[in-house]
Amino acid sequence: MDRISAIRNVEEALRAFEAGEADLAATEERVLAALRTYATEFEDGSGLGAYVGRGAEAVEDVVVIASSPAEARDRIADHAPAAPSSFDVERLD
Structure with a gap:
């Protein structure tokens, strides 16, 4: 997952929280899942x-x-x- 996709996933989680479609625990899980996916699939071509x-x-x-x-x-x-x-x-x- 690239940075833009990770940010979009976090934004979607926050949007659902703000709309009352998700509670804080569910929002935290979605944000954490996006961050973990981003971190564990990290590749930017720099050797990192x-x-x-x-x-x-x-x-x-x-x-x-x-x-x-x-x-x-x-x-x-x-x-x-x-x-x-x-x-x-x-x-x-």
Whole structure:
């Protein structure tokens, strides 16, 4: 999913919420689903990709965009304060 599609999906979710067609929980689920799809299918031709932390509870399922596994480890550690000194990352394709 590209950025424009993700934004459209979020706008549609907000529109349904504002119209009373969805409650907050349903809106949150739709927005989260759009964001997860965007993140896990991220490709912009720049060599960046989505990476997920693996092997330690503190980093499990933390997803970041990075240009390499090493950069992904650094970014995941920044977003998971309890990250161990060593953990695996997996590129999402």
